[in-house]
Amino acid sequence: MHPPPPAAAAAAMDFGQNSLFGYMEDLQELTIIERPVRRSLKTPEEIERLTVDEDLSDIERAVYLLSAGQDVQGTSVIANLPFLMRQNPAETLRRVLPKVREVLHVAGVEMQLTAAVSFLTILQEESVSVHTYAHSFLQVILLHLEHRDTGVSNAWLETLLSVIEVLPKETLRHEILNPLVSKAQLSQTVQSRLVSCKILGKLTNKFDAHTIKREILPLVKSLCQDVEYEVRSCMCRQLENIAQGIGTELTKSMVLPELIELSRDEGSSVRLAAFETLVNLLDVFDTDDRSQTILPLVKSFCEKSFKADESILISLSFHLGKLCHGLYGIFTPDQHLRFLEFYKKLCTLGLQQENGHNENQIPPQILEQEKKYISVRKNCAYNFPAMIVFVDPKNFHLELYSTFFCLCHDPEVPVRYTIAICFYEVSKLLNSGVYLIHKELITLLQDESLEVLDALIDHLPEILELMSTGGESSVQENKLSSLPDLIPALTAAEQRAAASLKWRTHEKLLQKYACLPHIISSDQIYYRFLQRMFTIMMTNNVLPVQKAASRTLCIFLRYNRKQEQRHEVIQKLIEQLGQGKSYWNRLRFLDTCEFIIEIFSKSFFCKYFFLPAIELTHDPVANVRMKLCYLLPKVKSTLKIPADKHLLQQLEMCVRKLLCQEKDKDVLAIVKRTVLELDRMEMSMDAEQLEKEKQQNDGRPVSDKTFEKKRRDTKTPTTLPKSIPISVPGPSGTSTPSTSKEIKKSKLIRSQSFNNQAFHAKYGNLDKCASKSSTAGYTSSVSGLGKTSVISLPDDSFRTRNASSTPTSFPSNPSLPSTSRGTGNSVDPKSSGSKDTQPRKATLKSRKSNP
Numbered sequence: 001m002h003p004p005p006p007a008a009a010a011a012a013m014d015f016g017q018n019s020l021f022g023y024m025e026d027l028q029e030l031t032i033i034e035r036p037v038r039r040s041l042k043t044p045e046e047i048e049r050l051t052v053d054e055d056l057s058d059i060e061r062a063v064y065l066l067s068a069g070q071d072v073q074g075t076s077v078i079a080n081l082p083f084l085m086r087q088n089p090a091e092t093l094r095r096v097l098p099k100v101r102e103v104l105h106v107a108g109v110e111m112q113l114t115a116a117v118s119f120l121t122i123l124q125e126e127s128v129s130v131h132t133y134a135h136s137f138l139q140v141i142l143l144h145l146e147h148r149d150t151g152v153s154n155a156w157l158e159t160l161l162s163v164i165e166v167l168p169k170e171t172l173r174h175e176i177l178n179p180l181v182s183k184a185q186l187s188q189t190v191q192s193r194l195v196s197c198k199i200l201g202k203l204t205n206k207f208d209a210h211t212i213k214r215e216i217l218p219l220v221k222s223l224c225q226d227v228e229y230e231v232r233s234c235m236c237r238q239l240e241n242i243a244q245g246i247g248t249e250l251t252k253s254m255v256l257p258e259l260i261e262l263s264r265d266e267g268s269s270v271r272l273a274a275f276e277t278l279v280n281l282l283d284v285f286d287t288d289d290r291s292q293t294i295l296p297l298v299k300s301f302c303e304k305s306f307k308a309d310e311s312i313l314i315s316l317s318f319h320l321g322k323l324c325h326g327l328y329g330i331f332t333p334d335q336h337l338r339f340l341e342f343y344k345k346l347c348t349l350g351l352q353q354e355n356g357h358n359e360n361q362i363p364p365q366i367l368e369q370e371k372k373y374i375s376v377r378k379n380c381a382y383n384f385p386a387m388i389v390f391v392d393p394k395n396f397h398l399e400l401y402s403t404f405f406c407l408c409h410d411p412e413v414p415v416r417y418t419i420a421i422c423f424y425e426v427s428k429l430l431n432s433g434v435y436l437i438h439k440e441l442i443t444l445l446q447d448e449s450l451e452v453l454d455a456l457i458d459h460l461p462e463i464l465e466l467m468s469t470g471g472e473s474s475v476q477e478n479k480l481s482s483l484p485d486l487i488p489a490l491t492a493a494e495q496r497a498a499a500s501l502k503w504r505t506h507e508k509l510l511q512k513y514a515c516l517p518h519i520i521s522s523d524q525i526y527y528r529f530l531q532r533m534f535t536i537m538m539t540n541n542v543l544p545v546q547k548a549a550s551r552t553l554c555i556f557l558r559y560n561r562k563q564e565q566r567h568e569v570i571q572k573l574i575e576q577l578g579q580g581k582s583y584w585n586r587l588r589f590l591d592t593c594e595f596i597i598e599i600f601s602k603s604f605f606c607k608y609f610f611l612p613a614i615e616l617t618h619d620p621v622a623n624v625r626m627k628l629c630y631l632l633p634k635v636k637s638t639l640k641i642p643a644d645k646h647l648l649q650q651l652e653m654c655v656r657k658l659l660c661q662e663k664d665k666d667v668l669a670i671v672k673r674t675v676l677e678l679d680r681m682e683m684s685m686d687a688e689q690l691e692k693e694k695q696q697n698d699g700r701p702v703s704d705k706t707f708e709k710k711r712r713d714t715k716t717p718t719t720l721p722k723s724i725p726i727s728v729p730g731p732s733g734t735s736t737p738s739t740s741k742e743i744k745k746s747k748l749i750r751s752q753s754f755n756n757q758a759f760h761a762k763y764g765n766l767d768k769c770a771s772k773s774s775t776a777g778y779t780s781s782v783s784g785l786g787k788t789s790v791i792s793l794p795d796d797s798f799r800t801r802n803a804s805s806t807p808t809s810f811p812s813n814p815s816l817p818s819t820s821r822g823t824g825n826s827v828d829p830k831s832s833g834s835k836d837t838q839p840r841k842a843t844l845k846s847r848k849s850n851p
Helices: 006-040 044-050 058-068 071-079 081-087 089-104 109-125 130-143 150-164 169-183 190-203 209-224 229-237 239-246 248-262 268-280 287-305 310-318 320-326 333-347 364-382 384-391 393-399 401-408 413-421 423-445 450-469 476-481 486-499 503-518 522-539 543-558 563-578 583-599 602-608 610-618 622-637 645-661 665-680 687-697 704-713 740-757 766-776
Strands: 683-686 723-726
Touching: 058 071, 058 081, 058 089, 071 081, 071 089, 071 109, 081 089, 081 109, 089 109, 089 130, 109 130, 109 150, 130 150, 130 169, 150 169, 150 190, 169 190, 169 209, 190 209, 190 229, 190 239, 209 229, 209 239, 209 248, 229 239, 229 248, 229 268, 239 248, 239 268, 248 268, 248 287, 268 287, 268 310, 268 320, 287 310, 287 333, 310 320, 310 333, 310 364, 320 333, 320 364, 320 384, 333 364, 333 384, 333 401, 364 384, 364 401, 364 413, 384 393, 384 401, 384 423, 393 401, 393 423, 401 413, 401 423, 413 423, 413 450, 423 450, 423 486, 450 486, 450 503, 486 503, 486 522, 503 522, 503 543, 522 543, 522 563, 522 583, 543 563, 543 583, 563 583, 563 610, 583 602, 583 610, 583 622, 602 610, 610 622, 610 645, 622 645, 622 665, 645 665
Parallel strands: none
Antiparallel strands: 683 723
């Protein structure tokens, strides 16, 4: 290595010196920053004052801290008050609560807020009776209702409103209603009158109509005419609760006049409160009141709304759906048309302005106005289904299609997101006219925002089903031919979701694609979607996404009726996943097997996937063997006796080999648990097949007619099920147990065999385990003819098979690959945790036939 030239060395020296000086300056800055931190540390005297004797009880410690402690300690005690009430309510009320009252008189905001929450928690937990709570806590709550801090006052008010729900009428009358008469007077503060409004709205549900009319409504009327617009607005919003408490007649005679007067108030917030209350009370009023009183008010409110504050437009646009529903049927044709035009105008509010300017140059007030316009259009999108009902779905194309088009193409994401949420409701309302919005579906599927796509795909299967079954034509292919861009839009949507970081949207989309077999042809799915599912399973790094793709692929395979395509998919699953180089792919193959067991028939799984699945017992990666062990009970549940007894024998040999040769302690522990679960499982038996085999073993020819005749001659019901869950204990023999005693005996033998073999203390010694297997034997759990037999297992039993057993390949389909793996179970070190391992041979070993 050559030394640097002199100039370079000098430059390096200068750089080092500069760095050193810069480092010293940084240290000085850090010293300056640390000085306040050092000053903030507690001195020994302060620590002494904060120290409490550990021998004190919880009650004594709370009293001490409230009396002599600092504010933070007092706040901690008050936060812990519900616990003290649960632990020792009597002592807490007698000794702690008086101290809390004293402290709250001079407490800060934080302690006040903590006390309000603690008092509410004690009420909700019912630590004491209602009478005791009212006697001990109610006065404290009432005392702090008018705290100078608005946040504290509101916190105590929320606690009081919850208390009102449980207090008896007499307590409410004497402790709350009677003092409220003076609190609601004009001589009181605005905060006191605002609190009175909310309390009155709550009290109306606790008293009868006569008491409300005599004692509460005069106060309500007085507050509705208060000199402060805040009080009038607050009381107006409580009129809905009051109307529900006094009934229809008193509402019409006493509440409606106040609402009419407040709707003409000079304050915009008061008019807005009156409008919203009227909308919420539409169901209370009869047709005459709605047509003669409320409709003119609504009409006037709509006409003046564009000249008023934009916040009124936001509220109006939000309540349009309720208005349409409540006033439906009382509009004249002219009023109907004007109201519809008003809605259309709101849907495009703010879009007419020039959008070519730079946002940085827009004044803040203009930006705020544009945000309000976006909220108005968003509310219009929310109410679009109600407007379809308002104009009648038959008139959608003429009256509302252009508006729907504008909402789907709105430049703002919140508007498009809302209309995407409503798309399914719109489709249901249009019914046979759903074909009118095909293009808008494609537009939203291709939307650049994944939020819009996520909102749309929540009901994508239902939308696509309506698209395929609705319309004027009754032939599905003709309907889908009018939507040629559907498949490109679906594939593009999936690719956008895959390219983003929002994997949950991608997972949801893949799950929804499972509906496609009901929508498009199997060829379209095969050529446009199936290979994509394979790619996701092989390359995606998100496990939920891979599983969603795997399940959807299984559903695609389930509805594909072309044998060539089916076999090709099965072959790819076995070769690229089950026999893949990456252990990650082999894990996904086991996930796929689980989905196949769920979706397909048992015979399908046994024919194509049983042997490739159990051959993963020889996998070099412990995680794969472990996952297979968890799957084995489901694998065994697919077998039916006696037809699948050869597969059961293969399963038993794989499990036995795991017991004897498994080196990983975690896998071995799972194998032991799996063996017990497999032993407890009841096998499914094919009754007809068993009867035929019995007659064949007896030397008599059997036919379906003979069997049917025998069934009719027996005393059992004629509707005998084809599959009967039964435990059949042994793989060979010529006689069947005739009594339950023999079956129990066979199970006992089987259990003893597992105890002798599966749970021996020294599993790590392979030779000892193999010799034990050859002498003690293994009780098979399945027999086509029902006799328990013990099979000896010499050391080479895993390399040779009986000629009657089926080899691990697919003889019925020569195009499918061999599914046999090497029988040797290589050592799986913990360090081999990468997804990619050495390629594993899939060649089928030659097997010798035993005589």
